[in-house]
Amino acid sequence: MMLQRGSHNHVGSYLRYQYFAKLQAYRYSCVTVKDTDVLLMTQAQLPQDQSAYWDRLEAIFFAHLPECLERDEFTEYYSQQHNAHHCVRARSRIYHGEKLDRVMVHQYTLKAGRGGLVIFGYPRLEYAIPAFLLHIGGMPPSRTLLILDLAPISPELEMTPFQNTADQQRAALSLPATTVEWLSAVTSPHLLYCPLQPLVLEHFLLSFTAIVDTWRTYIDAAPRNDDPVAIQQRSAATLELKRVLLRNDPAFPVFTRAFGQKMSDVFAEAAFGGTPAVSIAEAVEPLPIPGSWVNKKLGVHWNADAQERVHEAPAFLRPIIRRIIEKEAVKEEINLVTVELVLRCEKKYRSGMEL
Numbered sequence: 001m002m003l004q005r006g007s008h009n010h011v012g013s014y015l016r017y018q019y020f021a022k023l024q025a026y027r028y029s030c031v032t033v034k035d036t037d038v039l040l041m042t043q044a045q046l047p048q049d050q051s052a053y054w055d056r057l058e059a060i061f062f063a064h065l066p067e068c069l070e071r072d073e074f075t076e077y078y079s080q081q082h083n084a085h086h087c088v089r090a091r092s093r094i095y096h097g098e099k100l101d102r103v104m105v106h107q108y109t110l111k112a113g114r115g116g117l118v119i120f121g122y123p124r125l126e127y128a129i130p131a132f133l134l135h136i137g138g139m140p141p142s143r144t145l146l147i148l149d150l151a152p153i154s155p156e157l158e159m160t161p162f163q164n165t166a167d168q169q170r171a172a173l174s175l176p177a178t179t180v181e182w183l184s185a186v187t188s189p190h191l192l193y194c195p196l197q198p199l200v201l202e203h204f205l206l207s208f209t210a211i212v213d214t215w216r217t218y219i220d221a222a223p224r225n226d227d228p229v230a231i232q233q234r235s236a237a238t239l240e241l242k243r244v245l246l247r248n249d250p251a252f253p254v255f256t257r258a259f260g261q262k263m264s265d266v267f268a269e270a271a272f273g274g275t276p277a278v279s280i281a282e283a284v285e286p287l288p289i290p291g292s293w294v295n296k297k298l299g300v301h302w303n304a305d306a307q308e309r310v311h312e313a314p315a316f317l318r319p320i321i322r323r324i325i326e327k328e329a330v331k332e333e334i335n336l337v338t339v340e341l342v343l344r345c346e347k348k349y350r351s352g353m354e355l
Helices: 048-063 160-173 201-221 228-248 261-272 304-311 315-331 339-349
Strands: 002-005 008-012 016-021 024-029 075-082 087-095 100-111 114-123 131-139 143-151 192-197 300-302
Touching (some): 100 261, 114 228, 131 201, 143 201, 160 201, 300 315, 304 315, 315 339
Parallel strands (some): 008 075
Antiparallel strands (some): 002 008, 016 024, 114 131, 131 143, 143 192
């Protein structure tokens, strides 16, 4: 469904989303949103302090890229679910620019005190510009999840400017010099990472500004390069980046089984469309063959429903989840893992993975 008002495009659809990440489940559904002139999420859509903070980050992002993005024309996806226990909302907007193929700005809330902001920025293939990656969420400021990087999708990119900025901001924020294993193959070695630790949010505003300004220098300095070989290299690198994010990021799990291919493609388009585009059907591994999971050493087998439940987790977490559940099965003297055991493990181990 497409609604138009002036130059603004608003898209709504009915979605349902479920995943099991580090033995923690979240569920989403989406309803159609009416056309509106309100361009920022209301404070009712996120806890008041978080909503205002995500808006401040968005304002900084756009203020420092004034000529780089077409602010007056965008596509919006909005999702919402209410029940007696919680309210889940998410809003994605897609922008474009002369040198930027797609910039997705996504705010979400899972429940009171737990929300986040995701910004993915991909350059047009004719320009040697790093991709912009931000995910900040969790339960800030006490338990903040942060991933912030300029991913070098062109081999000719000189990453020293970003390295210098990242080193300064890592020290300013007292962040560890650690990597995110599942992202290491497609991101820079200078990625900023906060693994659900305390983060001073006012300090992060300054660090975020510095990273956005550094990205702006790459955008301004990039000349157009129509060399077919260079374009092919950038296309392959961008496609692999999107595939890794789709397969592994707990914020973007497998949509297809949860609510069908057609609707899953709608939401995936916000983050992984553009040129080149990746769809869930192309990137997601098929469901395991029923009964194919067997741990002969422990004498543990899996039934099909239990396999499918774990398969909803990001790809990099599935082996970890399997090992945990199989050890639980041995403790309980169970030789067949059922979905009931998986659910008990979810309840027992639910904690660390908070987006």
